[in-house]
Amino acid sequence: MHRRDAPGRQAEDNACKLLRGLGYAIVARNWSSRGGELDIVARDGDILVFVEVKARSGSGFGGPEAAVSRAKQRRIAVAAKAFMARTDADLPARFDVIALEGDDVRIHRAAFSLDDVWPTD
């Protein structure tokens, strides 16, 4: 179990390093609730950032971003809701995705929002 997660763990460590370098403060890692899991929770100034880290060793399958499907976004949103409720935070929040593909790193700020995940119309 632990071994299978090792590459993902490595990627999340790299992502944390990257975020600290950008001046973010790491609030939590691998925070999980019943509905889903949050890879990294960070603070970007006054903004709470929920970061999903996706890594791919080789190309193909449309890059790591493609793995953050609508269903995955929904699980992240559910977990984020639980986190906000638990920690009593009333900060503006954002969902970021960090994609690691070989040496290539891409940060997608505000990659999605609740109205994408649960369209009202």
Added chain:
Amino acid sequence: MFGRLTSGAILGVEAQRIDIECDVSGGLPCFQIVGLPDKEVSESRERIRSALRNAGYSFPAGRITANLAPADVRKHGVGFDLPIALAILIASGQIPAPKDLLLVVGELALDGAVRPVAGVLPLTLQAVAEGMAGAVVPIDNLAEAALVPNAAVFPVASLADAAALFRGERSMSPAPPPPRWGPTSVPPARDLSEVRGQCTAKRALEIAAAGGHNLLMVGPPGAGKTLLARCLPGLLPPLSFDEALEVTKIYSVAGLLARGESLVEHRPFRAPHHTISYAGMVGGGHGTPGPGEITLAHRGVLFLDEVSEFDRRVLETLRQPLEDRSILIARAEVSIRYPAAFTLVAAMNPCPCGHLGDELQPCTCTLHDIRRYRQHLSGPLLDRVDLFVEVPRLAVGELLDTAFAEPSAAARARVGRARQTQWATRPGILSNADLEGASLREHCRLDPEATQLLRRAIARFALSGRGHARVLRVARTIADLAGDESIRAAHVAEALQYRAAGRVREE
């Protein structure tokens, strides 16, 4: 954090003020537009998100709610993109709130450019009526917005442009002066000198143009009915400034103004095909009903060629607007009144084969065919026609005649003078076709001889009350064309002649 701006919605040809409130608060990211938005307004979220980022602003994190008030008016169109985007920037503290009340309207492209929208003229008029400090409009709509007297207009080409205006980085350099009004060109039309013969029809056309009277031309195929009608735009009197503003408002709302076009210069001439639908003719369509052909022909001419081919139901809908000069389109959610003061010009054959009454070619229709053909135009509709005129087949001599025929310009000058007389002597009346009730009695005084003649005609032709009023109006226009102040027997006689043709045909 809260931002507020003002915009407007179009209802019919009038604008209504819409207040846009935007709240940016903590919580998971979510962008919502509430206040009865239509599909295209909801979709503006994606345009706004992209436009903000691509214009170099940050799309705020957290929960964003934009409210369009009043909440009971259905919001449609794309003009709310720009004001919502600016309200978000104000709410998130990226730009300051404007000191004065401004009306803001514009569609956003994904790169942050501002695209033109429909209805800027009525929106700007509304801004002035509400005493706002000015209107921020897409640069491509500047020409129509600048028409509004006393309006401060701020044209913007992009979101960044508008933001700079709010930050005070751009001087509030508003309002190029309204363009000087005056007919600058003659409308494109065929010329009367191209039409051989048909003196009676030409005269009827001139009367119709001078007084705004409804005209029905009947004749065999190829006699020149369509050509005559195509000459009409060249005869119509120029629009007054107020009329031009009315027409421009309609075309602005319908999105039919050419880019950069300010005022509609010429009277509309609409010639819909006979396959036109009910909604196409009187207005309608899904969602908020749009204007139909009768509204697009406001202050101009609606030409129905081959009128007997039109759907009977579509023709009958014309009855009420022909009297009321407007149409009320009522739907469950909204009812909208559109102006529809048009002159009806119609053309048809005398029978299905087209040769009834032709001396050279025998008619092949049965009596039954002819009756059915005629029944297409109901009595009440025919009763609203002021001028019936026959357009007969040309005799060989006329066809080959190369003699000088009067050009449109001469008739146009006479028509213009007659219309000037109407405006000058009959306040509140735009053409003799508008005379009714008290104004009809006041301005259509007959001399004793004319009174006698009309009395006899009423008995002889069994004129209805409406028919009588129509004879009076036409006689008034004939007198105006002749430059006479009072209506004389000759004028009444000529007016009656155009009705008599109709009576004979009906029997």
